[in-house]
Amino acid sequence: MDSAPAVATAPASVRRAAPVGLRLTLLVGLTLVGLSLMAAAAAPVLAPYDPQAADLHARLTPPAWLAPGSRYLLGTDAIGRDILTRIIYGARISLTVGLVSVALSSFAGTALGLTAGYYGGWWDEAMMRFADLQLSFPFILFALIMIAVLGPGLSRIILVLVVTQWAAYARLVRSETLSVKETEYIQAARALGIRDGRVIWRHVLPNALGAVMVLATLSIANNILLEAALTFLGLGVDPAVPSWGGMLADSRNYIQTAWWDSTFPGLAIMLTVMGFNLVGDWLRDKLSPDLR
Amino acid sequence: MIRYIAARTGGALAVLAAITLFVAFGIRLTGDPAVALFQGAGAPSTQDIQRMHQAFGTDRPFLVQYLRFATAALRGDLGTSFRSGEAVSSLIAERAGATLALAVGGMIVALAVAFPMGTYAAMHRDALSDFLIRVGSLLGLSFPNFWLGIMLILILAVRFRLVPPSGYIGPVSLVLPCLTLGVILASTLVRLVRASLLDTLGQPYIRTARAKGMPERIVITRHGLRNALLPVVTFIGLQFGGLLGGVVILENVFAWPGLGQLALEAVSYRDYPVVQGVVVVLALGVIAVNLVVDLSYGLLNPRIRVG
Secondary structure (H helix, E strand, O other): OOOOOOOOOOOOOOOOOOOOHHHHHHHHHHHHHHHHHHHHHOHHHHOOOOOOOOOHHHOOOOOOOOOOOOOOOOOEOOOOOEHHHHHHHHHHHHHHHHHHHHHHHHHHHHHHHHHHHHHOHHHHHHHHHHHHHHHHOOHHHHHHHHHHHHOOOHHHHHHHHHHHHHHHHHHHHHHHHHHHHOOHHHHHHHHOOOOHHHHHHHHHHHHHHHHHHHHHHHHHHHHHHHHHHHHHOOOOOOOOOOOHHHHHHHHHHHOOOOHHHHHHHHHHHHHHHHHHHHHHHHHHHHHOHHHO | OHHHHHHHHHHHHHHHHHHHHHHHHHHHHOOOHHHHHHOOOOOOOHHHHHHHHHHHOOOOOHHHHHHHHHHHHHOOOOOEOOOOOOEHHHHHHHHHHHHHHHHHHHHHHHHHHHHHHHHHHHHOOOOHHHHHHHHHHHHHHHOOHHHHHHHHHHHHHHHOOOOOOOOOOOHHHHHHHHHHHHHHHHHHHHHHHHHHHHHHHOOHHHHHHHHOOOOHHHHHHHHHHHHHHHHHHHHHHHOHHHHHHHHHHHHHHOOOOOHHHHHHHHHHOOOHHHHHHHHHHHHHHHHHHHHHHHHHHHHHOHHHOOO
16 A cells, blocks of 8 residues: 555666567456446446445345345345445546546646756755655555544545645656756757747656656556545545445445455456556556656 | 765654654644543533643643654653553554564565565566466555455455454464565565566676576576665665555454554544654654665665765
8 A cells, every 4th residue: 555656666678579468458457447437427327226225125135146036236235235336336436536636646746846857946956855755754644644634525535645646746757857958959949049838848748748647547546546445444435425445344344244245346446446557557668668 | 874874864853853743733633632532421511621631731832732742752752642641652562563563474475475476477577477477466456455355354264264354362363464465565576576687687797697507596596686686675665654554454454453553543532642652653664664775775786885
């Protein structure tokens, strides 16, 4: 459980043509991401029941293949709600948190990293010290205090993730900026009197985008895991809203009797996260092999 | 070297000061400990609340409270719990062993899995076994750690009754939490060991070693793994803060009597001194591990000894 996925790992001088598995893994990744996006977007159409509808006569019904005549494909939870339905609705929380938190933190981090790297000076110094501090703060402690202060909820989770993750993007973008700042084409553009904003936008930013996209994709996967973990601890989204982490938290009391209650929501998290990880790995190989 | 250590220690102290300031300030915004303590015991009178504030010292301005805490902490005194009246340091000492056992046990499992598998995958690159090991590591990266814990409870404790599902009833209780933590850590480590070893094996001195007829086993262990170790050690250091997060959640899953559980309880009771104390100890742990990692570079690779 880390606050930023391990992007900067080993140097890679060894690279070979894509192994056979690569195309296939991308296909699997895109399929998994597509399925979860579809579940989130079309939940009311796809879900067989209402996520809050409790059928008290059918509490903890096993999956349909174990309970002949049951109307619930993946079984029901402790108050008789359909697990499949809640998993489909749960995709909304996971994907909202994953996508929104990454969009905001990558935007903020990129803007700060670009300006810090390009202008240097006290601004750069201040931003980087701040980023160091943020990165050395153990995520879980930070999240625990922030949630205790702000109270739980979807927007608070997103805020915690953005506040803890902008620094990783800022560092990454700053180093990319520094590496192109002194190149001749940028010097030439500046000598021609092109405004800073335009130089940054047209010439510096495109160089950093590949690395940002890789980090962002892998962070979506990571943030979905973090949200589920916080919700599981009771520090996340409202327990009444169907979410994967919340379903797992509810299922703990029935682990001895109802394995399906704790198995399927976790499977949903795993498949979604794996989808984003596969796409991220592929992007990393494609766009910035030096991050391998 | 001494200047380097001094600079690093200074930086670490600044980080520690910032973290404790944030936590001390933050936890005071979460609510009144006097009110939290009276929960379920009827409505306290205003005088009761005032007396408690005086006893806790929470009637003083924030900066006074923080400086008191900080100066006492520098002398090794972390204060007393609002809730139990016990010394925070002894509460932490009671729990720290359990957390440490979990973290160390998990790390041992991770290393024991990751090194052989990563090495094997690197030596058989692009073979089926390499592909399978990489798929396995990807699966591990996609598991929510607490769910893996639940699944292992379901299979090993509920279905086959091999180990106790949760709590601490002796060394056998360590099996499930350490296995869970270890598998999660190993999935990242395997990739890293593999990539790092492949990188090393592409170096000219490896070719030389092979050319002079050195047995492959020795090439891998003496020249390959030793040099591949550096990025792996860096990573372990960087991940220690993250490891902590995993530990806090797994302690919750396995009802493990460690520091994470202590912190979670303390936050919900607004037990300021305990929250502050646990944070100081955990942050010190992270900082110390990172310092040791930095200093170990010189041992692992004489080329980058700091002057």
